[in-house]
Amino acid sequence: MAQRLIVIGGDAAGMSAASQARRRRDRNDLEIVVFERGHFTSYSACGIPYWISGLVSGPDELITRDPETFRTKYAMDVRMRHEVTAIDLDRREVVARDLERGGEVRERFDDLVYAAGAVPVKPPWADTDANGVFGMQTLDDGAALRDWLEAEPQPHRAVVVGGGYIGVEIAEALIQRGLSVTLVEAGSQPMATVDGDMAELVADAMRGLGIKIRTDLPVTGLEQRDGRVSAVVTAEGPIPTDVVVLGLGVRPNTALAEAAGFPLGPTGGIRVDRRMRVAELPGVWAAGDCVETLHRVSGMPVHVPLGTHANKQGRAAGINIGGGYATFTGVIGTAVTKVCDLEVGRTGLREREATRAGFDFISVVAESTNRAGYYPGARPMTVKLIAERPSGRLLGAQIVGLSEAAKRIDTLAVALWNGMTVDDMTSLDLGYAPPYAPVWDPVLVAARKAVDALAALDR
Amino acid sequence: MAQRLIVIGGDAAGMSAASQARRRRDRNDLEIVVFERGHFTSYSACGIPYWISGLVSGPDELITRDPETFRTKYAMDVRMRHEVTAIDLDRREVVARDLERGGEVRERFDDLVYAAGAVPVKPPWADTDANGVFGMQTLDDGAALRDWLEAEPQPHRAVVVGGGYIGVEIAEALIQRGLSVTLVEAGSQPMATVDGDMAELVADAMRGLGIKIRTDLPVTGLEQRDGRVSAVVTAEGPIPTDVVVLGLGVRPNTALAEAAGFPLGPTGGIRVDRRMRVAELPGVWAAGDCVETLHRVSGMPVHVPLGTHANKQGRAAGINIGGGYATFTGVIGTAVTKVCDLEVGRTGLREREATRAGFDFISVVAESTNRAGYYPGARPMTVKLIAERPSGRLLGAQIVGLSEAAKRIDTLAVALWNGMTVDDMTSLDLGYAPPYAPVWDPVLVAARKAVDALAALDR
Numbered sequence: 001m002a003q004r005l006i007v008i009g010g011d012a013a014g015m016s017a018a019s020q021a022r023r024r025r026d027r028n029d030l031e032i033v034v035f036e037r038g039h040f041t042s043y044s045a046c047g048i049p050y051w052i053s054g055l056v057s058g059p060d061e062l063i064t065r066d067p068e069t070f071r072t073k074y075a076m077d078v079r080m081r082h083e084v085t086a087i088d089l090d091r092r093e094v095v096a097r098d099l100e101r102g103g104e105v106r107e108r109f110d111d112l113v114y115a116a117g118a119v120p121v122k123p124p125w126a127d128t129d130a131n132g133v134f135g136m137q138t139l140d141d142g143a144a145l146r147d148w149l150e151a152e153p154q155p156h157r158a159v160v161v162g163g164g165y166i167g168v169e170i171a172e173a174l175i176q177r178g179l180s181v182t183l184v185e186a187g188s189q190p191m192a193t194v195d196g197d198m199a200e201l202v203a204d205a206m207r208g209l210g211i212k213i214r215t216d217l218p219v220t221g222l223e224q225r226d227g228r229v230s231a232v233v234t235a236e237g238p239i240p241t242d243v244v245v246l247g248l249g250v251r252p253n254t255a256l257a258e259a260a261g262f263p264l265g266p267t268g269g270i271r272v273d274r275r276m277r278v279a280e281l282p283g284v285w286a287a288g289d290c291v292e293t294l295h296r297v298s299g300m301p302v303h304v305p306l307g308t309h310a311n312k313q314g315r316a317a318g319i320n321i322g323g324g325y326a327t328f329t330g331v332i333g334t335a336v337t338k339v340c341d342l343e344v345g346r347t348g349l350r351e352r353e354a355t356r357a358g359f360d361f362i363s364v365v366a367e368s369t370n371r372a373g374y375y376p377g378a379r380p381m382t383v384k385l386i387a388e389r390p391s392g393r394l395l396g397a398q399i400v401g402l403s404e405a406a407k408r409i410d411t412l413a414v415a416l417w418n419g420m421t422v423d424d425m426t427s428l429d430l431g432y433a434p435p436y437a438p439v440w441d442p443v444l445v446a447a448r449k450a451v452d453a454l455a456a457l458d459r
Numbered sequence: 460m461a462q463r464l465i466v467i468g469g470d471a472a473g474m475s476a477a478s479q480a481r482r483r484r485d486r487n488d489l490e491i492v493v494f495e496r497g498h499f500t501s502y503s504a505c506g507i508p509y510w511i512s513g514l515v516s517g518p519d520e521l522i523t524r525d526p527e528t529f530r531t532k533y534a535m536d537v538r539m540r541h542e543v544t545a546i547d548l549d550r551r552e553v554v555a556r557d558l559e560r561g562g563e564v565r566e567r568f569d570d571l572v573y574a575a576g577a578v579p580v581k582p583p584w585a586d587t588d589a590n591g592v593f594g595m596q597t598l599d600d601g602a603a604l605r606d607w608l609e610a611e612p613q614p615h616r617a618v619v620v621g622g623g624y625i626g627v628e629i630a631e632a633l634i635q636r637g638l639s640v641t642l643v644e645a646g647s648q649p650m651a652t653v654d655g656d657m658a659e660l661v662a663d664a665m666r667g668l669g670i671k672i673r674t675d676l677p678v679t680g681l682e683q684r685d686g687r688v689s690a691v692v693t694a695e696g697p698i699p700t701d702v703v704v705l706g707l708g709v710r711p712n713t714a715l716a717e718a719a720g721f722p723l724g725p726t727g728g729i730r731v732d733r734r735m736r737v738a739e740l741p742g743v744w745a746a747g748d749c750v751e752t753l754h755r756v757s758g759m760p761v762h763v764p765l766g767t768h769a770n771k772q773g774r775a776a777g778i779n780i781g782g783g784y785a786t787f788t789g790v791i792g793t794a795v796t797k798v799c800d801l802e803v804g805r806t807g808l809r810e811r812e813a814t815r816a817g818f819d820f821i822s823v824v825a826e827s828t829n830r831a832g833y834y835p836g837a838r839p840m841t842v843k844l845i846a847e848r849p850s851g852r853l854l855g856a857q858i859v860g861l862s863e864a865a866k867r868i869d870t871l872a873v874a875l876w877n878g879m880t881v882d883d884m885t886s887l888d889l890g891y892a893p894p895y896a897p898v899w900d901p902v903l904v905a906a907r908k909a910v911d912a913l914a915a916l917d918r
Contacts, residue, residue, distance in 0.1 A: 012898070047833060047893050056893075061833035307898045308891035329886050336890035345890055374506060374520035404866065407896070410889045411869040417887060418877035427788050428876060430869045431795030431804050432767035434506050437866070439471070439766045 002031045005321060006094055006109035008084045008256070010036030011043065012307050013288025013314035014115035015065070018076055020318025021111075027075040030321075033107055034076055035096050037083040040139045041067050046307055048142040049166070052149075053173035059139050087112070087260035089281065111283045111321050114257055114270065115314060118250035118289035118305045123219075125233075126246060130224035133244045136166050148243060149177065155242030156180060159232050161219050163190025165337050167247025168202070171211050172340055174245070181211050182239055184232065186218040193335060194398045195350050197365065198384055201400045205340040214239070250305050252290045267292040267303040274327040276317035285321065287313035287328075294330035297348050297395055297416065298357035304331050333396075334413045336406040345409030348396030348416045351386060360389045362457065364449040368442035370404040372434035379403045383446040385412075385422060392421035392454055397446075404436075411443050422450035461490045464780060465553055465568035467543045467715070469495030470502065471766050472747025472773035473574035474524070477535055479777025480570075486534040489780075492566055493535055494555050496542040499598045500526050505766055507601040508625070511608075512632035518598050546571070546719035548740065570742045570780050573716055573729065574773060577709035577748035577764045582678075584692075585705060589683035592703045595625050607702060608636065614701030615639060618691050620678050622649025624796050626706025627661070630670050631799055633704070640670050641698055643691065645677040652794060653803060653857045654810050656824065657843055660859045664799040673698070709764050711749045726751040726762040733786040735776035744780065746772035746787075753789035756807050756854055756875065757816035763790050792855075793872045795865040804868030807855030807875045810845060819848045821916065823908040827901035829863040831893035838862045842905035844871075844881060851880035851913055856905075863895075870902050881909035 005021055007014045018032050034041075042064040051058035067078040079096070085104070086095040093108050120135040132155070134145045149155060156179060160171045163185035175181045183190055183206070190213060191202040203213055214234075221233035222244065231238035252269040254262070263279050265271040269292030271279045276291075278284040289305035291313065312328055319326035334347040354361050363386045371378040381401030388395050397412040399405050415425055425447035432439055440448070464480055466473045477491050493500075501523040510517035526537040538555070544563070545554040552567050579594040591614070593604045608614060615638060619630045622644035634640045642649055642665070649672060650661040662672055673693075680692035681703065690697035711728040713721070722738050724730040728751030730738045735750075737743040748764035750772065771787055778785035793806040813820050822845045830837040840860030847854050856871040858864050874884055884906035891898055899907070 044831060044833070044893065044898065046891070046898075047831060050834065050893060055835055056833050058833070306891065308889070308900075311898055312886065327886075332888045334888040334890050336892045336895050338892065338894045343895075347888070347890075372503060372506060374503070374515050374517070375509065376514060404863070406892075407863065407890055408866070408869070410867070410900075410902075411873055413888055413890070414870055414873040414877070414879075418873070418879070420873075420877070427771065427786075429791045429793040429806070429872055430767070431793050431806075431866055431872070432505070432765065433795045433797065433865075434503065434509060435797045436795050436802075439503065439505075439770055441767075441869075443869075 002027070002029055003110040004031040004033065004108060005111045005113065006107060007032065007034040007113045007115060008094065009115035009117055009288070010034045010041040010067070010078060011115070011117060011288070012310040014113060015042045015070065016311050016314030017113045017115065017285065017287055017318035017321065018070070019074060020315050021321040022074050022076065024319070024322025024324060032076040034070070034078045035082040035084050035094070036078065036080050037099065038138055038140055039080065041065060041070060041078065043139050044307065045137065045139070048136060048139065049169035049173045051142055052145060052170060053176040059143060062139065084256060087256060089260055089284070112285065113317055114262070114278070114284070114286040114290060115288045116253040116256060116290050119253045120246060120250050121248040122246065123248070125219060125221045128222050128224065128229070130222060130229040131227055132229040132242065133222065133246070135246050136170055137250060145245065157241045158182070158243045158245065159184055159239055159241040160245045160247055161232065162247035162249065164193065164247055164249055165335070168206065168339050169337065170245050170247055171206065172209065175209055175211055182214060182241070183211055184214045184217055184219055184234065184239065187215065189215055191339070191344065194344060194346050195384065198382070198398045198400050201382065202339050202342055202344060205342045209340045250289065252292070252303060254290055257286070257290065262286070265292040265301045267301050269303045274329055275320045276313055276328060285317040287317045293328065296330040296332050298353065300357065302331065304333065306335070332413060332416055334409060336409060338406070341402055343401050343403070343406035345399040345406040346397070347409050347413040348394065349386060350396060354386055354395050359395055361386050361395055362389050362450065362453045364446065364453050366442065366446040366449045368445045369438055370401060370442070371436060372438050375434040377403065381405045381442050383442050385446045385450045387422045387450045387454065389454065389457065392423050392451070394420055394422055394425065408443060422447045422454070426451060461486070461488055462569040463490040463492065463567060464570045464572065465566060466491065466493040466572045466574060467553065468574035468576055468747070469493045469500040469526070469537060470574070470576060470747070471769035473572060474501045474529065475770050475773030476572045476574065476744065476746055476777035476780065477529070478533060479774050480780040481533050481535065483778070483781025483783060491535040493529070493537045494541040494543050494553070495537065495539050496558065497597055497599055498539065500524060500529060500537065502598050503766065504596065504598070507595060507598065508628035508632045510601055511604060511629060512635040518602060521598065543715060546715060548719055548743070571744065572776055573721070573737070573743070573745040573749060574747045575712040575715060575749050578712045579705060579709050580707040581705065582707065584678060584680045587681050587683065587688070589681060589688040590686055591688035591701065592681065592705070594705050595629055596709060604704065616700045617702045617704065618643055618698055618700040619704045619706055620691065621706035621708065622646070623652065623706055623708055624794070627665065627798050628796065629704050629706055630665065631668065634668055634670055641673060641700070642670055643673045643676055643678055643693065643698065646674065648674055650798065650803065653805050654843065657841070657857045657859050660841065661798050661801055661803060664801045668799045709748065711751070711762060713749055716745070716749070721745070724751040724760045726760050728762045733788055734779045735772055735787060744776040746776045752787065755789040755791050757812065759816065761790065763792065765794070791872060791875055793868060795868060797865070800861055802860050802862070802865035804858040804865040805856070806868050806872040807853065808845060809855060813845055813854050818854055820845050820854055821848050821909065821912045823905065823912050825901065825905040825908045827904045828897055829860060829901070830895060831897050834893040836862065840864045840901050842901050844905045844909045846881045846909045846913065848913065848916065851882050851910070853879055853881055853884065867902060881906045881913070885910060
């Protein structure tokens, strides 16, 4: 009799796991059942802001593979709109509710992949019966916001609460749709995923686009009129609005896992080993936005909900379930984003993170250009490096530029992954031609500056 | 009394060395004399094709620093249009001729930097008294070609001999100026700096632009009429033309060094150690296109004339002369170029080079896109990886794509520099966001494919 794999969550991590397991074990060897609460499988949540802005026509374009493809091509039993309500580890069963037709099913498993993703952080004040307040995490969230923006009476003013990646991207999407947009941030600046000096460049670009930014201003409540949201409440008074989008980040979706006795780590994510096995629970795997992982630079557990990690983690779990050997060995915090005209990239630790992790370090900021200065399209680029002292080991890097900037972070990410020192980095053989780089690539200019800064401290 | 540094050659390597030495030792400690044969210092030879095409207005834009800047800001005695004719190592003197005013000078040195660059490969048939035949190595060459293209009678047909980087770039520049262009290549294809399968993509793009490509066709002579070149002669008959540009590569300019007893290596370049000291000659340094260097993957000496290496080598020599410690530890063969609409990048060894160096290897070619498939501006990209068997160590990589492709080679170059295996590489934490990459970056897609290819051989 075939063994049975149950997957909870049909997005990036879950479907990667299921696909890799199927690739190595056919339907006679392994039955695969997937429960997905929503309406979609395997889609790009990162693409939602571009669907809101109209740059992408979506939502179909955002879907990598639909349920029918998994059913027919991968021989999986994909049950949409089914919410798993309990995991019984003793009987090796899950209980799922059919959200459309009602009723419950119990299904046994030999292997279980828990890939329930994340849930948006929702402060108490956001619990409202007023219409016009949206999270921004799933394709269903995106569809709801689009409907609201297009229905009568059309909203003219928007408030985005929270200045992380999603908040900033949604703020830009809304202003591109012609709304008047205010971004409200409880901390000292939006885009705190990079250091203050770099984030200031981003804030400037946002203001240049017409986005109003209010910082150090926690939202404490909502006002409504006729069942529609009409303002967010702050210590500096209400900010009138026709729509509120919450961009306050997400936390691991672990309610079900916790109830079943899965171990959680200090970040609130599920603890897994490098093969994506849930600690102490044989045959139980977890992957994606619900798990915590190792930060390879700080050595500390972190929760980094990002599609690229979810895919790699799911793939590793699936290969292992399929009888192969694969590991996910941690992250170094690489991220890129596009804000207005700016490209922003980061990897490794920010200054604050480096301090918290106990490093002694220097940091340098180097100005350069994406192309040879004389080549058409040459634009400024700022590269910041953080290096351990006195070893010179690269700890982190940030880039803000106007063109061909963000993905240069990958060069720095691979250097950091390999534990290179800034001195080693000055020797790197990087591609040079006038359309692509000055003769000293911005990465090398920054590395040289870091070497000089370390040497100056030695003297 | 101040010591004295003489620099032969006032371009990238020579002026980097001089500048770094000056940075660490002031004029009272070190006198610096630079002899430069030509009219320009520190310019971007790589920019010449874009000056020919008109994309860059040049030549001033191509000059990083002019002689006057070095004289006034760096306190150097820069003697333009002075050709060094002899090096006397016993007396520690050089002899230089003033090409403008005539006459010779003898100058003593304590330290000598030999940075005479490279000379174009010029076959016997190219020795002609006909006008209209141009090398393409110095700014003076570029100026001469531009004058010829603009003078009456205006040339309408051009033949470029040789399909390396310069040949291909000049062919494109000439067709952009409206000439009818034929590229004649003795080998089986142009752009042989990448493997045949990748080079074919480049040849297709060139043909699409209207460039005629003739391969396996050595040029054997030139025809002339009224003192002007009128055709190149080949085994398949003459190819009529109004201008001929030679793009047959360069070789180290070592005549003077050889006469003085400098040791040359198997590539014909000067042998230097990692501090850029000429072997066995105390106080004598060499850097730039005249030296050979170590290929870190093959372990063999290579001659790679490229501004980025010249700058790094010159900088290392100058720091050492200045009393510091700096090394140039070799190259891995990274190069990028823009051909028509295509971006081309390479690093490490091509298949042929890997075979010659004695590696057993596999290679894979993976198709992907620069951005998320649904994001506007997503274009195809081809990544080829060559990996050692059975270790999986990356040996080389090539990229051809339409947008945001070439500089992705840097990510692979840093992986290769650090000796990563393709299996390690599948874990890399690279930047992901829809405007910049699919959720599996093309680099990761290719690494996964290489892992699969290696595994298939194990079975």
